[in-house]
Amino acid sequence: MKKEGVLIGLLFLLIFACSNTNQEEQIIEPTKNVVEKKVIIIGIDGCRPDALTAANTPNLDALIANGTYSLDARNTGITISGPGWTSMLTGVWENKHNVVDNTFNSYNYTAYPHLFKRIEDYNSDFKTVSVAQWHPINTKVVKSTADVIVNSEDSTLDTEKKAVNELTSNELTAMFIHFDDVDHAGHSTGFSLNNDNYINAIEKVDQSIGNVISALKNRENYDKEDWLVIVGTDHGGIANNHGGTTDEERTIFIIASGDNIPNKEIAKTTTQTTIPNSENCLNSNSELKFDADGSIEISDNVAHSFGTSQDFSIECRVKSDYAGDVHIVGKKNWDNGVLPGYIFSFKTNTQKFKVNVGDGTNRVDLESTVITDNEWHTVSATFDRDGMLKVYVDGVFFNETSMASIGNLNNNFPFSIGADGNNKYKFKGSVAEVRIFNTLLSDEDISDWKCKVLDNNHPKYDNLQGHWKLDEGTGSIITDSSSKSANGTLTGGNWADISNEVQVNVHNYDHTPRTVDAVITALNHLCIPIQDSWNLEGISLIETNCSKN
Ligand SMILES: [Zn+2]
Structure with missing residues (x-):
């Protein structure tokens, strides 16, 4: 070009x-003898812009170099695929289209149809094609609107192959392609630029996009066509999931590439501000912070394995602003709550702190309250094996449920902090003062010691099975102060000095593109007049350039 x-x-x-x-x-x-304007929208599911930047993506780089783009765009709606793709392809948010999950149950298609309905209504001779690796985009959002609907196999290469096949048609006016493997890699191994699997998935999709663009440029009438190429994603991700409101999940990218589109980046603005540090009543000089980037493993130890009947208690201090599906502390494979073991985590839909136990057949889950206000909290749980599981926050009893149905908790996983036994479900926030007892703590024990470093004055000191203060401030060895001396190994994370004030970056995304901008951008390129009655949202990424056509 x-x-x-x-x-x-x-x-x-x-x-x-x-x-x-x-x-x-x-x-x-x-004048360039353009006869037809055309648009292709390429969706890469669950692709974080920072990982896109880290990956080797020559084909996306070429599109960026020939267009207007943002790596700081935002999905300000629900950060899962159903609502995300519906917002991108209808040009309105879920308060209008009503898709709030992946069932698409209450989708208001009549008022807010897919972009292709707007195109077909304008000129039914225009050929529209939708190729999707995640089929609900076709079955639930496109419905019967497109002239050609292709559900590809669950692979990047098959999606590429089927898209390239459709690109040979001269009548083609608008096409959508959805690639799903980047989201798969994020769920299985982590949405992170430090995860090679995730980066590899992005690089493979980039190669496929390169082949799609080559096929586009090899079209018979390409020299008489003016193509707008839009590339975007529905949501980001953090640890192994998405659906929340963090920057990692909300921040997306969008590229509008083509002839006559100015090459410019729309970036967030960042200012620095000073805020008082959150006080940890333990008076330590440093805190261990995870950014979904690390964990502590304490090798499988009989001291942390409570079999079928041993009562026990666990406590720790937590500071976080992210109530994701993460493993804070515990001894478990968190792929499934039924699996044997115990864990402190969050219930993602209510954002509440929760405790889970499972024995391979049954599970018990107990919620407490929301603690993700970025202040320190003490969370405690007592496990009475023929009675109640109880949960406490900041020394106060919150909730209980019977755990008598739960049998053998034992497994071969390490006791771990910041990620589960397979180093997944990574936690974002700080942890301190992790304690395990092979007995039940009383309400008084929990209340009296909620804000102190444990020592031998504790009434249940003789029952202590593990005590990691996490106040080392340096290095990767996490000392167990209990008589078990089961030291842990820290990978990732970082030790932060605790001073009275901390400098934080405040990002402003007010002026960056949104998920819903794609439809209005595509319609503008195709010179299809936008009706007020459509109630579209979003701002066009390109100037209308219709008089020259
Ligand atoms: Zn996903």
Whole structure:
């Protein structure tokens, strides 16, 4: 595309030079003989922009170099695929289209149909094609609107192959392609630029996008076509999931690439501000912070395994602003709550702190209250094996439920802090003062010691099976102060100095693009007049350029 621009420029200079030589007044402006405007929207499910930047993506880089883009765009709605893709493809948020989950049950298609319905209503001769690796996009949102609907196999390569196949049709006006493997990699191994599996998935999709763009440029009438290429994602992710409101989940990218589109980036603005540090009543000089980037493993130890009948208690201090599906402390494979073991986590839909136990057949889950206000809280649980599981927050009893149905808790996983036994479900926040007892703490024990470093004055000190203060401030060895001396190994995370004030970056995304901008951008490119009655949201990423057509 750029070479063509240079060629036209040279042609123009040549004509201008000739005109001058001939002393003629009239300047003939060269025009590209464009006959048809066309649009392709490429969706990469669950692709974090920071990982996109870290990955080697020559084909997406080329699109960025020839367009307007943002790596700080936002999904300000629900950060899961059903609502996300519906917002991108209808141009309105879920308060209008009503898709709030992946069932699409209450979708208001009549008032807020897929972009292709707007295109077909404008001119039914326009051919629209939707190729989706995640089929609900076709079955629930596109419905019967598109002329061609292709449900690809669950692979990047098959999606590419089927998309390339459709690109040979001369009638084609608008196409959507959905790639799902990046989201799969995020769920199985982590949405992180430090995760090679996630990066590899992005690089594979980039290669497929390269082949799609090659097929587009090889179209028979390509020199008479003006293509807008939009690339975007529905949501980001954190640890192994998404659906929450963190920057990691909300921040998305969008690219609008093509001839006549200025090359510019729309970036967030960042300012620094000073805030008072959250006080940890333990008076330590440092705190261990995880950014969904690390864990502590304490090797499988009989001291932390409570079999079928041993009562026990666990406590720790937690500071976090993210109530995701994470493993804070425990001894468990968190892929499934039924699996044997115990864990402190959050209930993602209510954002409440919760405790789970399972024995391989049954599970018990107990919620307490929301603690993710970025202040320190003490959370405690007592496990009475033929009675009640009780949960306490900041020394106060909150909730209880019978755990008599739960049998053997034992497994071979380490006792871990910040991630589960498979180093997944990574926690975002700080942890301190982790304690395990092989007995039940009383209400008084919990209340009296909620804000102190444990020592031998504790009434249940003889029952202590593990005590990690997490106040080392440096290094990767986490000392167990109990008589078991089961030291842990820290991977990732970082030790933060606790001073009275901390400098934090405040990001402003008010002016960056949104998920819903894609539809209005595509309609503008196709020169389809936008009706007020459609109630579209979003702002076009491109200027309308319709008079020249
Ligand atoms: Zn997902």
